[in-house]
Amino acid sequence: MPSITVKSIPDELYERIKQSAAEHRRSINKEVIICLERTLLARRVNPATFLARADALREQSNLPPLTDDILRKAKAEGRP
Numbered sequence: 001m002p003s004i005t006v007k008s009i010p011d012e013l014y015e016r017i018k019q020s021a022a023e024h025r026r027s028i029n030k031e032v033i034i035c036l037e038r039t040l041l042a043r044r045v046n047p048a049t050f051l052a053r054a055d056a057l058r059e060q061s062n063l064p065p066l067t068d069d070i071l072r073k074a075k076a077e078g079r080p
Helices: 011-023 028-040 047-060 068-076
Strands: none
Touching: 011 028
């Protein structure tokens, strides 16, 4: 299996990788591989499929359609 060496990793990034590895009970090497897999092998989302799924979920939960007016009111009220 191929291997790589990564040089000049910023201290803050290394500490975050090290902390994440410890939290997941993995080696630093395995944590880096998993991070790379998640980033580089992630499935591309088709926007039309995503929106169709969101519409289906909205229908199932009986929510009204999200309109510009609703968004403006939420922003005015300071809702996230």
